Amino acid sequence: xxxxxxxxxxxxxxxxxxxxxxxxxxxxxxxxxxxxxxxxxxxxxxxxxxxxxxxxxxxxxxxxxxxxxxxxxxxxxxxxxxxxxxxxxxxxxxxxxxxxxxxxxxxxxxxxxxxxxxxxxxxxxxxxxxxxxxxxxxxxxxxxxxxxxxxxxxxxxxxxxxxxxxxxxxxxxxxxxxxxxxxxxxxxxxxxxxxxxxxxxxxxxxxxxxxxxxxxxxxxxxxxxxxxxxxxxxxxxxxxxxxxxxxxxxxxxxxxxxxxxxxxxxxxxxxxxxxxxxxxxxx
Amino acid sequence: xxxxxxxxxxxxxxxxxxxxxxxxxxxxxxxxxxxxxxxxxxxxxxxxxxxxxxxxxxxxxxxxxxxxxxxxxxxxxxxxxxxxxxxxxxxxxxxxxxxxxxxxxxxxxxxxxxxxxxxxxxxxxxxxxxxxxxxxxxxxxxxxxxxxxxxxxxxxxxxxxxxxxxxxxxxxxxxxxxxxxxxxxxxxxxxxxxxxxxxxxxxxxxxxxxxxxxxxxxxxxxxxxxxxxxxxxxxxxxxxxxxxxxxxxxxxxxxxxxxxxxxxxxxxxxx
Amino acid sequence: xxxxxxxxxxxxxxxxxxxxxxxxxxxxxxxxxxxxxxxxxxxxxxxxxxxxxxxxxxxxxxxxxxxxxxxxxxxxxxxxxxxxxxxxxxxxxxxxxxxxxxxxxxxxxxxxxxxxxxxxxxxxxxxxxxxxxxxxxxxxxxxxxxxxxxxxxxxxxxxxxxxxxxxxxxxxxxxxxxxxxxxxxxxxxxxxxxxxxxxxxxxxxxxxxxxxxxxxxxxxxxxxxxxxxxxxxxxxxxxxxxxxxxxxxxxxxxxxxxxxxxxxxxxxxxxxxxxxxxxxxxxxxxxxxxxxxxxxxxxxxxxxxxxxxxxxxxxxxxxxxxxxxxxxxxxxxxxxxxxxxxxxxxxxxxxxxxxxxxxxxxxxxxxxxxxxxxxxxxxxxxxxxxxxxxxxxxxxxxxxxxxxxxxxxxxxxxxxxxxxxxxxxxxxxxxxxxxx
Numbered sequence: 004x005x006x007x008x009x010x011x012x013x014x015x016x017x018x019x020x021x022x023x024x025x026x027x028x029x030x031x032x033x034x035x036x037x038x039x040x041x042x043x044x045x046x047x048x049x050x051x052x053x054x055x056x057x058x059x060x061x062x063x064x065x066x067x068x069x070x071x072x073x074x075x076x077x078x079x080x081x082x083x084x085x086x087x088x089x090x091x092x093x094x095x096x097x098x099x100x101x102x103x104x105x106x107x108x109x110x111x112x113x114x115x116x117x118x119x120x121x122x123x124x125x126x127x128x129x130x131x132x133x134x135x136x137x138x139x140x141x142x143x144x145x146x147x148x149x150x151x152x153x154x155x156x157x158x159x160x161x162x163x164x165x166x167x168x169x170x171x172x173x174x175x176x177x178x179x180x181x182x183x184x185x186x187x188x189x190x191x192x193x194x195x196x197x198x199x200x201x202x203x204x205x206x207x208x209x210x211x212x213x214x215x216x217x218x219x220x221x222x223x224x225x226x227x228x229x230x231x232x233x234x235x236x237x238x239x240x241x242x243x244x245x246x247x248x249x250x251x252x253x254x255x256x257x258x259x260x261x262x263x264x265x266x267x268x269x270x271x272x273x274x275x276x277x278x279x280x281x282x283x284x285x286x
Numbered sequence: 287x288x289x290x291x292x293x294x295x296x297x298x299x300x301x302x303x304x305x306x307x308x309x310x311x312x313x314x315x316x317x318x319x320x321x322x323x324x325x326x327x328x329x330x331x332x333x334x335x336x337x338x339x340x341x342x343x344x345x346x347x348x349x350x351x352x353x354x355x356x357x358x359x360x361x362x363x364x365x366x367x368x369x370x371x372x373x374x375x376x377x378x379x380x381x382x383x384x385x386x387x388x389x390x391x392x393x394x395x396x397x398x399x400x401x402x403x404x405x406x407x408x409x410x411x412x413x414x415x416x417x418x419x420x421x422x423x424x425x426x427x428x429x430x431x432x433x434x435x436x437x438x439x440x441x442x443x444x445x446x447x448x449x450x451x452x453x454x455x456x457x458x459x460x461x462x463x464x465x466x467x468x469x470x471x472x473x474x475x476x477x478x479x480x481x482x483x484x485x486x487x488x489x490x491x492x493x494x495x496x497x498x499x500x501x502x503x504x505x506x507x508x509x510x511x512x513x514x515x516x517x518x519x520x521x522x523x524x525x526x527x528x529x530x531x532x533x534x535x536x537x538x539x540x541x542x543x544x545x546x547x548x549x550x551x552x553x554x555x556x557x
Numbered sequence: 558x559x560x561x562x563x564x565x566x567x568x569x570x571x572x573x574x575x576x577x578x579x580x581x582x583x584x585x586x587x588x589x590x591x592x593x594x595x596x597x598x599x600x601x602x603x604x605x606x607x608x609x610x611x612x613x614x615x616x617x618x619x620x621x622x623x624x625x626x627x628x629x630x631x632x633x634x635x636x637x638x639x640x641x642x643x644x645x646x647x648x649x650x651x652x653x654x655x656x657x658x659x660x661x662x663x664x665x666x667x668x669x670x671x672x673x674x675x676x677x678x679x680x681x682x683x684x685x686x687x688x689x690x691x692x693x694x695x696x697x698x699x700x701x702x703x704x705x706x707x708x709x710x711x712x713x714x715x716x717x718x719x720x721x722x723x724x725x726x727x728x729x730x731x732x733x734x735x736x737x738x739x740x741x742x743x744x745x746x747x748x749x750x751x752x753x754x755x756x757x758x759x760x761x762x763x764x765x766x767x768x769x770x771x772x773x774x775x776x777x778x779x780x781x782x783x784x785x786x787x788x789x790x791x792x793x794x795x796x797x798x799x800x801x802x803x804x805x806x807x808x809x810x811x812x813x814x815x816x817x818x819x820x821x822x823x824x825x826x827x828x829x830x831x832x833x834x835x836x837x838x839x840x841x842x843x844x845x846x847x848x849x850x851x852x853x854x855x856x857x858x859x860x861x862x863x864x865x866x867x868x869x870x871x872x873x874x875x876x877x878x879x880x881x882x883x884x885x886x887x888x889x890x891x892x893x894x895x896x897x898x899x900x901x902x903x904x905x906x907x908x909x910x911x912x913x914x915x916x917x918x919x920x921x922x923x924x925x926x927x928x929x930x931x932x933x934x935x936x937x938x939x940x941x942x943x944x945x946x947x948x949x950x951x952x953x954x955x956x957x958x959x960x961x962x963x964x965x966x967x968x969x970x971x972x973x974x975x976x977x978x979x980x981x982x983x984x985x986x987x988x989x990x991x992x993x
Binding site for chain 2: 014016017020021024025026092095097107115117121125135159164167168171174175191205216222227231245246258262265269270
């Protein structure tokens with residue numbers, strides 16, 4: 004068997020699964036965006052780009068885009084900062100490190116529902132611990148603070164993703180590189196910039212890309228925050244609004260159009276990302 | 287790193303991470319009316335197991351937990367089985383379409399999962415896989431696969447080709463070279479990928495909600511969300527559910543801790 | 558690696574074969590309280606025992622998820638046999654011809670035995686397309702002990718209610734607590750508008766948001782929420798209950814009978830009774846004539862495309878039989894009112910301890926129902942259910958809720974908020990073809 008054949012054979016199961024279970028639904032979604040279709044009922048009517056025009060003219064769409072951007076950019080930045088910081092700390096040797104690592108990953112491991120419930124309880128304006136400790140009755144689920152609450156929960160829940168990826172990579176950096184740098188007279192900060200960061204480059208590239216995609220399209224966390232009370236209007240990000248268009252306004256066509264627009268935005272952003280950070284990464 | 291920074295950094299980190307859990311556990315052991323008093327008490331005045339008891343007596347929590355463990359484990363096994371050889375092939379073999387595959391993989395992620403739900407449901411229905419855990423495993427595998435491929439590819443890329451070449455020159459067949467040289471080095475990556483996959487499957491709410499109907503097949507996120515939305519919010523019971531959710535996780539981490547230990551990478555890469 | 562395809566094949570085969578063994582009835586409902594779920598499961602088991610070869614698959618779902626699931630199943634062409642749904646959902650589905658009539662069940666129960674109010678839900682051309690599982694109305698709950706101390710009288714007008722709220726607001730206690738989420742704001746708006754003699758849409762489906770009754774309603778909500786705890790817009794339905802028995806608020810405009818159970822569980826033991834938490838009849842608006850309350854009454858719906866509708870009809874008949882139905886309604890006695898006069902008059906039902914303890918709550922609800930003052934969400938007149946099949950979309954769109962929030966939170970003038978919402982509603986109705 005030639006090398007190429009072996010290669011294809013190894014890749015085939017993955018391809019088949021992806022084609023059937025991912026590509027088909029996506030293709031259907033794109034297809035339906037050109038129709039006016041009630042989400043419940045089978046009738047549909049071809050409208051060409053009508054849905055897209057309506058979406059772009061919809062004031063709510065732009066508002067949710069803005070909210071979505073605020074949400075994703077802030078959470079990504081914070082997740083990166085805290086995740087990397089945590090990884091650097093937990094890479095050092097100290098007694099109880101194993102336990103500390105395990106604990107640091109906990110937030111990522113609990114289902115979103117549990118994370119949201121715990122924080123909603125902590126941030127409860129009447130009985131929550133946070134307000135008690137702060138001494139001021141902040142309405143965490145109200146219009147002024149709910150975005151902040153959402154960001155807190157999302158950062159708490161997902162920073163361990165960054166932590167895990169970076170830590171695993173840190174483990175494989177040969178200590179000789181650091182020794183060499185120290186011999187050359189580099190202090191901690193310079194070692195970080197000149198040895199650690201370059202080694203982390205490929206991992207960070209993937210991590211930032213994935214976290215960006217996932218935070219921009221994140222649905223579960225804001226949705227569960229809204230259930231059972233939460234000022235929805237102020238965290239109505241793009242995925243939430245898209246879901247509502249489909250499942251509450253019952254306009255599957257328009258909802259799909261919004262999803263396609265989100266997709267195109269991500270593609271554009273990814274293209275820019277690859278262009279600036281490419282270096283050795285192949286697409 | 288200076289000891290002072292290390293100590294305070296780790297303390298803050300652990301507090302930020304663990305305190306909400308501590309609060310959850312404290313609430314799980316409080317009696318109902320103590321939960322709603324102000325000022326809130328940090329430690330329960332009287333420890334009670336009644337919340338946990340209610341959780342097991344009145345709900346099917348044990349069943350949900352079992353389902354989640356089963357589905358997540360199967361997803362990990364299936365995903366790794368499919369993704370590891372594929373990622374290896376993507377970095378080691380030259381064949382046409384290699385680059386295109388990577389691009390497609392990434393693009394499929396950019397389409398928001400929530401929009402995929404209805405066609406996905408229709409597809410599962412046609413395959414008669416709705417309301418089965420097998421269907422859910424397939425769904426999660428499909429969802430985790432792109433990411434697993436991507437991550438594993440990064441790890442395989444960081445392992446220099448020279449190592450395998452050396453083994454092949456020494457007379458080993460390719461499978462042996464892979465098994466004894468490459469995989470051990472990629473192990474942290476495989477473990478990390480397996481962990482992420484487990485968690486993605488463990489955490490998912492929306493696929494489980496739409497694809498499963500029967501109560502006895504529900505996974506934890508759906509089961510707990512239903513408890514939360516039930517007309518009587520039993521905070522003590524919900525918090526004990528959250529607490530118990532941590533237990534299998536602790537078990538998993540005790541196991542994988544060893545594999546994230548330093549020292550794997552530095553061994554054979556001397557030039 | 559070779560084992561994986563064979564395992565997958567095995568799983569697939571198992572899944573396919575198990576589906577064909579017996580007749581399966583799928584039943585979806587929204588009573589997610591654990592004891593209610595158990596009651597339905599018990600009823601299902603007893604039915605299976607009597608009908609070998611039939612399996613009943615019960616699932617309890619929360620609100621937000623139910624609609625999505627129904628939709629997904631309809632899209633796949635495989636709806637369940639029976640499901641709960643909102644009255645306006647039932648009307649919408651029926652208008653598209655997706656439901657089967659339940660007249661056979663009505664006959665089995667006795668047409669005269671069912672409360673008139675209940676029969677008006679989802680009744681089209683003399684046929685019953687939805688049968689309510691149980692009814693409960695919204696309630697104005699208040700702290701009786703505090704009211705007595707302050708010498709407050711039952712509010713007859715909206716101005717009275719605001720005055721009472723103001724009087725209650727003192728020393729860390731707020732006058733009223735209201736849920737801020739979409740469903741409840743819509744419910745509230747519907748009730749208040751009806752109590753103020755207004756309508757949402759005219760005969761030509763044109764929204765009437767700029768009308769005097771609506772503007773007065775918006776002003777009332779703004780004035781009332783001044784006495785609600787800050788951040789009320791983020792309070793969910795259950796949180797308003799914890800506010801009530803956690804002693805942060807003295808009144809609830811949208812309580813339900815379920816609250817009696819919550820109070821007994823969560824309030825300090827000495828206070829967990831009707832002496833401390835009682836109900837007032839809701840007041841009337843300046844342009845209205847009589848009070849109005851919303852009725853929480855989801856109908857059972859029988860889907861046309863389902864596999865075993867006949868067995869499902871038998872199941873429903875079984876469900877409403879005295880012993881089964883009694884077990885069901887006793888899981889939340891003050892909230893789940895039986896739809897049959899026979900069960901309401903039944904001695905076992907009357908002897909339910911909770912009913913004895915909270916009699917006044919039952920009486921107020923019966924008052925609303927008997928005087929036809931209770932309607933489902935967003936329904937002003939019974940006619941609306943059939944003539945306005947777009948209410949479901951209006952509810953889901955959140956436009957009305959945004960309007961209320963504009964006035965109550967963003968301090969916009971009612972006229973301005975109303976005209977913005979008017980435009981959005983007109984766009985919505987036009988895009989669906991209901992408005993020219």
